[in-house]
Amino acid sequence: MATERGRQSGWNTALWWGGGFALFALVITLNRDFETFLRYLVLGLPQGAIIALIAVGYSMVYGIIQLINFAHGEVFMFSTFFVLMLLVPPEGGQTMAPALIGATVFLIVACTVWVLAERIPARWMRGAVAVAAGAAAAAANARLMPATGAGAAILPFFAAYALAIVYTCCLGVTMDLLAYRPLRHSPRLIALITAIGLSLFLQNFAQLIWGSSSRYFPASVRPAILGSQQVTLTPALSLSRLDLVIVVLALALMAGLQLFVMKTRTGRAMRACAQDRVTASLMGVEVNRVVAVAFALGAGLAAMVAPLYVLRGTPIHPQMGYMVGILAFSSAVLGGIGNITGAMLGGMVIGIVSAFVPLFDALDRFAWFEAAVRAGWITREGYAEFVQGFGKPGQYQLAVAYAFMILVIVFKPTGLLGKASAKRA
Amino acid sequence: MTNPPVLLRLDAVEAGYGSLRILKGISFEVCAGEIVTLIGSNGAGKTTVLNAICGVVPPRRGTVTMDGHDITRLQPHEIASRGVVHVPEGRKLFPDMTVAENLEMGAHLRRDRAGIRADMEKMYNLFPILGERRHAPAGALSGGEQQMCAIARGLMARPRIMMFDEPSLGLAPKLVEQIFGIIRAINDEGTTVLLVEQNAHMALQLAHRGYVIATGEITLSGSGSELLGNEMVKRLYLGEA
Ligand SMILES: Nc1ncnc2c1ncn2[C@@H]1O[C@H](COP(=O)(O)OP(=O)(O)OP(=O)(O)O)[C@@H](O)[C@H]1O
Ligand SMILES: [Mg+2]
Numbered sequence: 001m002a003t004e005r006g007r008q009s010g011w012n013t014a015l016w017w018g019g020g021f022a023l024f025a026l027v028i029t030l031n032r033d034f035e036t037f038l039r040y041l042v043l044g045l046p047q048g049a050i051i052a053l054i055a056v057g058y059s060m061v062y063g064i065i066q067l068i069n070f071a072h073g074e075v076f077m078f079s080t081f082f083v084l085m086l087l088v089p090p091e092g093g094q095t096m097a098p099a100l101i102g103a104t105v106f107l108i109v110a111c112t113v114w115v116l117a118e119r120i121p122a123r124w125m126r127g128a129v130a131v132a133a134g135a136a137a138a139a140a141n142a143r144l145m146p147a148t149g150a151g152a153a154i155l156p157f158f159a160a161y162a163l164a165i166v167y168t169c170c171l172g173v174t175m176d177l178l179a180y181r182p183l184r185h186s187p188r189l190i191a192l193i194t195a196i197g198l199s200l201f202l203q204n205f206a207q208l209i210w211g212s213s214s215r216y217f218p219a220s221v222r223p224a225i226l227g228s229q230q231v232t233l234t235p236a237l238s239l240s241r242l243d244l245v246i247v248v249l250a251l252a253l254m255a256g257l258q259l260f261v262m263k264t265r266t267g268r269a270m271r272a273c274a275q276d277r278v279t280a281s282l283m284g285v286e287v288n289r290v291v292a293v294a295f296a297l298g299a300g301l302a303a304m305v306a307p308l309y310v311l312r313g314t315p316i317h318p319q320m321g322y323m324v325g326i327l328a329f330s331s332a333v334l335g336g337i338g339n340i341t342g343a344m345l346g347g348m349v350i351g352i353v354s355a356f357v358p359l360f361d362a363l364d365r366f367a368w369f370e371a372a373v374r375a376g377w378i379t380r381e382g383y384a385e386f387v388q389g390f391g392k393p394g395q396y397q398l399a400v401a402y403a404f405m406i407l408v409i410v411f412k413p414t415g416l417l418g419k420a421s422a423k424r425a
Numbered sequence: 426m427t428n429p430p431v432l433l434r435l436d437a438v439e440a441g442y443g444s445l446r447i448l449k450g451i452s453f454e455v456c457a458g459e460i461v462t463l464i465g466s467n468g469a470g471k472t473t474v475l476n477a478i479c480g481v482v483p484p485r486r487g488t489v490t491m492d493g494h495d496i497t498r499l500q501p502h503e504i505a506s507r508g509v510v511h512v513p514e515g516r517k518l519f520p521d522m523t524v525a526e527n528l529e530m531g532a533h534l535r536r537d538r539a540g541i542r543a544d545m546e547k548m549y550n551l552f553p554i555l556g557e558r559r560h561a562p563a564g565a566l567s568g569g570e571q572q573m574c575a576i577a578r579g580l581m582a583r584p585r586i587m588m589f590d591e592p593s594l595g596l597a598p599k600l601v602e603q604i605f606g607i608i609r610a611i612n613d614e615g616t617t618v619l620l621v622e623q624n625a626h627m628a629l630q631l632a633h634r635g636y637v638i639a640t641g642e643i644t645l646s647g648s649g650s651e652l653l654g655n656e657m658v659k660r661l662y663l664g665e666a
Contacts, residue, residue: 269533275522279517282479
């Protein structure tokens, strides 16, 4: 019974928070008009969907091996560079890029094939297959990348997008194989420090390959369906095609992930490993393989949203994964780290909460503001000074998001859907 | 009468935790179709023996052979795939998964959907309480129900040898008898059993043969009735004067 009750109270808390927040948002917006509320909500959805899908990557891995994979943000960053490298020739100074990219593709494909080819019993044969696959992939990749100076991309946008997703999955698997698997039985702190080190390494490695300047996808490669034209939902409510795609894709991915985890044999093995790895192995589950699947899935989900995130106007650079990563990780904690549904919920909540923050710059347009001025509690000048003095409070989206998160964690330390780690009897 | 073939054999197995050497050269064998019991006091190393067999505590020296194949260095999931199934001490169910999902986990290595479905129905007949509670999380079962669920989960793998670690622990006498009856029934259907028990009396009555383990070594062996009549066993493990 304890478990049933625990699960319910998780949902109850989530409902309380969600309901409370909706009420708060309603109260401050209804004074103006309901459509303003919807407009901000719609602004928050794509942002939240992106954070949610990245957050899942943290939670899934944590659920199984209790490791906070700090390098997950860098995986996200790499996936955008993978798309970029397939679409845009390297810049002038990047003479090392082709060689380093070749080495990277070789390594990640070879490691992934090594992990997949467990059926081959002889290690040398398995190694040979892995090396051959890596070399073939590196050679093929070199032909797919546009040459320096030449210009035009060889692959269409969506092909590059798909290939980048594959590469990113391979990167996730490789990271686990080389950095984390050898530490599976070491103290958790060691693995955590390794994760931080790996995160820094990947940032610097990306900088070595692609340089530190900010880049964008050139407008010429952007497909029309991911454009910024507005799609009108109601006369007063519209969002860009890109945002619509993000929201629809994210919902589909979340539903798919939920189905995978709950209904498939591998998903079930994953949940079993999250509860008790040793016992799962007694059932014949190959734990290392399940962990590899978790890394690949998490990386793949991040790679699915990464180019869309960039198309919303954020520059591509080696540090881009850091901020997004921390935000997504915090969302995973907010939702209850280790809980996949929680990570999705946490990401959506954070995205939506931060979307409402710009409202604070426009408080003077509310009806109750007028009333407060008439009552003599505030003056218009005072408010204008406040807004100026804080350099527009509406910019403090992250600060408010984190404050909200801290508030939730104070009242429910296990996160929205998390529960106190039950003793394994 | 010709002896049935040896199914599982341990040969001078040494194992331990960290720098602790717990098993100091354990040798014994289990023949196909037998019930063999391993008795010994707390901390003697019984659980460690089972963990060494199933690969959770890899042996440092010695060999474990299953059906003539060396399985000493294999990973737990590879050993499981050879039909060695362990019903661990303390049940070790997946508490947040339903009873049905726990049973499905037991059949993880099998691919015959229809067979799995049929076996699940069989388990629900064998343990009606599991059928009633198939959609409840396993963590919500009582201790006895959990033990039944753990046994059913083990059976779902269609094991060749089933190892039980103290299945009677913490259960009421009536339930203990029921569990022992089930173990006998499992054996009657042809599954070999290796049983670790504190309840030496019942274990020796049930088993064809038994081994006594003390501080990581086998000190005595014999048929169940021989050990039941042995003076030392009586004094140390059966609590008789
Ligand atoms: N994980 C572990 N780390 C260190 N020492 C351990 C560990 N597990 C068991 N031991 C030690 O190994 C010895 C044998 O333990 P084991 O669990 O095999 O005993 P047992 O015969 O199963 O006892 P019981 O009847 O109480 O279950 C004990 O001295 C115990 O302290
Ligand atoms: Mg024990």
